[in-house]
Each structure stands twice: as structure tokens, then as C-alpha cells.
Amino acid sequence: MLTTDVVKRRPQNDDNMIPLINVVFLMLIFFMIAGQVQPSDAVPIELPGSVIAPNLDDSGSVELLVSATGTLFIDGRQLSINELSQSLSSKVDQTKDANSFRVHIKADASLEAQTLQEILRNIKAAGLTHVSLITRKQEG
Amino acid sequence: MLPDLSRVQRRQAISLTPLIDVVFILLLFFMLSSSFIKLKQINLPAATQAAESSDDVLLITLHAGGTAFSAAGQRYDLSDRSALTDLIMRNPHTIFALDVEPQVSTQSMLTLLDNFKRAGALNVSLTGVMP
Numbered sequence: 001m002l003t004t005d006v007v008k009r010r011p012q013n014d015d016n017m018i019p020l021i022n023v024v025f026l027m028l029i030f031f032m033i034a035g036q037v038q039p040s041d042a043v044p045i046e047l048p049g050s051v052i053a054p055n056l057d058d059s060g061s062v063e064l065l066v067s068a069t070g071t072l073f074i075d076g077r078q079l080s081i082n083e084l085s086q087s088l089s090s091k092v093d094q095t096k097d098a099n100s101f102r103v104h105i106k107a108d109a110s111l112e113a114q115t116l117q118e119i120l121r122n123i124k125a126a127g128l129t130h131v132s133l134i135t136r137k138q139e140g
Numbered sequence: 141m142l143p144d145l146s147r148v149q150r151r152q153a154i155s156l157t158p159l160i161d162v163v164f165i166l167l168l169f170f171m172l173s174s175s176f177i178k179l180k181q182i183n184l185p186a187a188t189q190a191a192e193s194s195d196d197v198l199l200i201t202l203h204a205g206g207t208a209f210s211a212a213g214q215r216y217d218l219s220d221r222s223a224l225t226d227l228i229m230r231n232p233h234t235i236f237a238l239d240v241e242p243q244v245s246t247q248s249m250l251t252l253l254d255n256f257k258r259a260g261a262l263n264v265s266l267t268g269v270m271p
Binding site: 017018020021024025027028031032034035036037038047048049050051052053054055056057104107108109110111112113114116117118119120121123124129130131132133134135136137 | 156157159160163164166167170171173174175176177178179180181182183184202239240242243244245246247248249250253254257258266267268269
């Protein structure tokens with residue numbers, strides 16, 4: 001008879017862990033696929049919100065961080081506003097396609113807007129015309 | 141010659157505990173380092189791009205407090221959507237260059253920029269990138 005051939009499996013201690021492993025695996029897959037692992041910024045920045053804006057396209061760009069106090073960072077290195085034009089010009093020289101070179105500005109929401117305008121004037125002085133402000137999605 | 145069946149040992153079941161350890165570490169890593177914030181970008185048309193479409197630039201000044209702005213000598217309230225829409229309809233090909241008074245935050249300036257775009261303005265930029 002068939003029943004005589006079936007070897008009864010001995011229950012193990014790990015058996016009751018299987019539902020836990022299933023859940024943990026599901027959570028792992030969710031965080032791996034849905035989340036994005038990004039390097040942290042040199043200074044904590046609370047991005048301003050905007051309702052109407054296209055999704056970020058960060059190809060061929062340099063990221064300029066501006067803290068709430070107006071401190072500038074490029075590639076994690078702090079620089080003064082006088083060094084900005086020179087630093088951006090050297091970045092343009094390093095890139096292959098200078099025409100599509102874009103400056104992405106990550107400015108803090110509480111930064112005084114006149115400081116941002118001054119930074120924009122310096123970027124324009126460096127001969128760069130493709131400038132974008134990075135924002136976070138805000139529900140209208 | 142017959143194999144010595146007495147020497148065949150039963151396979152030991154693999155313990156799941158090390159696997160769970162590794163998976164938990166991976167889970168913690170992804171939970172702590174993942175970011176779910178959707179980033180957006182606001183393109184600021186600069187001098188050369190703006191000159192292609194139109195040479196008409198209207199200066200908009202956002203007042204301190206971020207609730208009112210001035211355009212062509214007239215004061216507008218930010219909550220008055222119809223007045224803003226009317227201003228844009230009267231100047232369909234104009235480039236709106238936003239300027240700010242002192243003590244205005246970047247968030248207030250972007251809120252004004254957002255309002256212009258929502259009201260149908262095609263070219264909105266900041267005076268910092270304009271000629």
C-alpha cells in the first residue's frame with residue numbers, strides 16, 4: 001500500500017519560521033524595487049514643493065546644493081559664490097556635450113529667494129543657459 | 141558487490157536561521173537607505189531660449205509675505221485666480237520674469253511660479269537667468 005511507503009517527515013524547529021521568512025522576503029523585494037538608494041547630500045536640504053513640474057531627468061547635469069543659509073556645495077565640496085562660475089566652467093570643460101549641460105539646483109525651501117537669484121546670475125555669468133530647480137511633488 | 145547501506149547517512153536539513161539573519165540585514169539596509177520621494181524639476185528658460193519665442197518680458201515682483209505681487213504697476217492678490225488668469229490671457233506670448241522683495245523664501249517664489257503655470261502661462265522664469 002501507498003501509505004506504508006510514505007516516510008513521515010519529522011517536524012523541525014524552523015518550520016514555524018517559514019511564514020515569517022515569506023513576509024520578510026516580500027518586504028525585501030518591495031524595498032529593493034520601489035525605493036531608490038541615493039547618496040546622501042552634503043548638507044540636509046528641505047526641498048520646496050511644486051504642483052506642476054515634470055519628473056527629474058538628471059542625465060548630463062551637475063547638482064548644486066544651496067543650504068538654508070546660502071552655503072553652496074558641488075560634489076560634496078563647499079565653495080563660495082565667487083568660486084561658483086569657475087567651478088561650473090571647469091565642469092563644462094570636462095563634459096563631452098557642453099550644449100546639453102544642465103545645472104540642477106537643490107535649494108532649501110527656506111532659503112531667501114534673493115540669494116537664489118544672485119546664484120542664478122552667477123550661473124548665467126558662467127555662460128550656462130540650461131538651469132533647473134529641483135523640487136518635491138506637492139499635492140495641489 | 142552490494143553497497144553497504146548501513147553507512148548511508150540521512151541528509152541533514154539546512155538550518156534557516158543564517159538565511160533569516162542575512163535577509164533581515166538586507167531588509168534593514170534597504171528600509172533605511174531607500175528614498176520614496178519623487179523629485180521634480182522646474183526648467184528656467186534663460187535669455188537665449190526666451191529670445192527665440194518672444195522679446196516681450198513682463199517683470200513680476202513678489203512682495204514680502206508672499207501673498208501679493210505686482211505686474212506693470214498693478215498689485216494682484218495671489219489668492220485671486222481670476223485676476224491672474226486675466227493677466228496671462230492679456231499677455232499670451234509674454235515671458236513672465238519673477239523678481240522678489242527681501243525676506244521672501246524660495247518656497248513662496250516657487251508657489252507664485254506654480255500659480256502662473258497653473259493659470260496657463262507658457263513662459264515663466266526668474267530674473268536671475270534673464271538678461
